[in-house]
Structures are given as structure tokens and as C-alpha cells.
Amino acid sequence: MSDSNCQSNFLTPYPPLAESHLSAIPAIPSGLAAEPLQEGGRAGRLLLVDSLEINRRLAKGMLRSAGQYEFFEAATGRAALEILDRQPVDLVIVDLMMPDISGPEFCRRLKSSRKTQLLPILMITSLQGAEHEVLGIDAGADEYLTKPLHPSVLRARVRALLRHKSAIDSLDEAETILFALAQAVEARDSYTAEHCQRLATYSVALGVALGLSRPELVALYRGGFLHDIGKVSIPDSILHGVRHLDEEEWAIMKLHTVRGEEICRPMKTLAPVLPIIRSHHEKWDGSGYPDGLRGENIPLLARILQIVDIFDALITERTYKRAFSVEEATRLLEEEAARGWRDAELVSLFVSLLNRNMLESTASLIDTDWPELSSMLRSLQAMHRNIQGTGVAQVIAMPESVL
DSSP: OOHHHHHHHHHTTSOOOOHHHHHTSOOOOHHHHTTTOOGGGOOEEEEEEOSOHHHHHHHHHHHHTTSOEEEEEESSHHHHHHHHHHSOOSEEEEESOOSSSOHHHHHHHHHTSTTTTTOOEEEEESOOSHHHHHHHHHHTOSEEEESSOOHHHHHHHHHHHHHHHHHHHHHHHHHHHHHHHHHHHHHTOGGGTTHHHHHHHHHHHHHHHTTOOHHHHHHHHHHHHHTTGGGGGSOHHHHTOSSOOOHHHHHHHHTHHHHHHHHHTTOGGGGGGHHHHHHTTOOTTSOOSSSOOOGGGSOHHHHHHHHHHHHHHHTSOBTTBOOOOHHHHHHHHHHHHHHTSSOHHHHHHHHHHHHTTHHHHHHHHHHHHOHHHHHHHHHHHHHHHHOTTSHHHHHHTSOTTTO
């Protein structure tokens, strides 16, 4: 389709634009006009993507009467992607037909990127026919409207999409707080620096070797950071004591798995991680805790993380032990498997990967070929650097009675 034909199709449904048209748009009752304000009282940020300025002006006119919005405009898909790369946006309104990147292709690009995959998209077109709507929705558009636009319908759809975005942002913030809390737990002990990061990366590497699905690998990665979050409630005298724990102290220590599960359970997105948090201290022979699970009744992901967790603890210096060599650590793992404590097949695979230096290479491939995990890792590293002296760190230091 030529540019001239594109422009003709865009303009056909609209009468000539004049100031009188914009001023004639009916006002919205004051109660609804306040709704576009996002969390913290800021205006919703809308990105209008349309090759014709006249269409963007008309959309802005319809929406301005509905409340406070901050508008960003782009005449091409590439220009819109550049804006999204540097500017947070709450909603994208995009035309189906654009001169460079089509509307459906633009949607696919946003939904395939971790940074923008949850960004709501409203697609608009002058093309009639259900097949165009199906094309837009299949590509990732969250809503679809056909021109000529009815002002009240456009405003209602925008309000609904912004409400949905606000709810997603709240969940994302809650999840971020949990990860920050997990990093703060790690920060309490200088001997375990970067422990969670190593567990997350190497657990995924072992999962890749087992041929696990991507959702399972994501759960493993998150579990690496969150598995010990329940230790937030364990007093330092127990958590970092230099002597052996007595029976009462050990009972308190073992509660960290249950408390960790309780902390993360309200987050539905973390449901696949809960078995890792609760069961990573179970033993193959049923002598572990908190439920005394035996054999394959122990969730596979928990068994994977457990092996990596034990290995990393063995090769790391602690207040009560020296750092073992890799050879010593693998020998101890194999001895525990022979004793019936660990999944012998998983231990054998893990040792095999270590001996062939495949854990390091697989972990590197994850960072190269899995951008969303690399992005999560960078975010968590930044939180880890900034965690000292924050409110979260102060909460960690509170007495157990407060927690």
C-alpha cells in the first residue's frame, strides 16, 4: 500500500479537523475526570503512534477532556520504540497501518520484550472487518477500536487499560520488594555474599541440562534468590552463631522454610517458587524438614536447588568452617547421596557437569541467550548494591518480637 493510499484510508472516517470539533467534545463528569491520575497522583502517560498528526490531535482532544494525561507522540513505529526505550509509558495507542513497522508487528515487538511485555496496547484502525481485529488481538493488542472513534468509548477503554496497568505495577512493586528483602537477608552475612546469585544461575544451568521448560527455569532462577527469605525472622544469634544450635534454637531455625513460603504465598506469580522455598531442606530418605518428604515426593525444583545450595555452602568459607575445594565438595555430595540424603541421579549429573566445566559455559549461555534473565540479574545486582542503609536493611535488624 502506498503512502498516499495510507493517508486516504486514515482520513476517510474523519470530517475536516477544526478547533470547533475539539471544543464540541462533551465533557466528562468530574468524578470520572479524576480517575486517569495514576499512583502517587501523577498523570497517566500515553504514547500515541500514528503517521498522521491530525489523528493524534483528534485523539488528544478526546482524551484531554477526560482528565489529566501526559502525551508522547510518534509518527512511526521506530520513533515509538525509541521513546519507549528512554521514557516510561502507561499505555500505547497505535494505528493498525503505519509506513514503517505495521501495527501488529509493533505489538509483537513490545510483547516479546520483558521491559514492555505488560504494557497495555490499544489498537485503532479505519479498516473494517473482523479479520483486522483478529490480526491486532493475535499480535498482542489488549483492546481494539474502529474509526470513527466515539469519544466516550475511547475514554472508557483508556481508563480501563490504565486501571489494569496500575494493578500490574502494584504487583510488580510487591514482587520487587520481596526480592529486595531476600537480598537484604543475604546482606546480613558477609560470608554468603553473592550466594543467591550463584544459586540462581547454576540452578538454571542444571535445569537446562535436564531439559526443563522455560517456566520451570524461571521458577528456579527466582527460587535461587527467594529460597531463604524466611530467615528474615530468625534472630542473628541463631542465624550466625559460632556454636552448635541447641534443640530449641534448631527448631526455630527450621521454621524459615515455612515462614518463607508464607511471605511469598500472596504473590500469585510466585506460586511455582513456593515448593522450592518450602522443600529445599527435605532429604531423599525422608529425614529432612519441614514435612519429612521422601524420594520423588520432594519437588524436583527443590531437589535441584538443594544440591547447588549444598555445593556452594561447602566451597564457601563460613564462620564455623573453611572453604572446601571443589574436589572435596563433590566427594561430600556423593557421600551424602550414597547415605540416602540426596537424589543420587541429580548429584551424578551435577558432578558430571562440574567435571566438564559445563556449568560455567551453560550459565554464560543463559546470560547471552536469555535477555530477560540477564535483565533480572542486573536489577537484582543493583538492589544488592543499594540495600545497605535502606529501610529494608533496618527492618532486617529489628528484634524478632517486632518481626
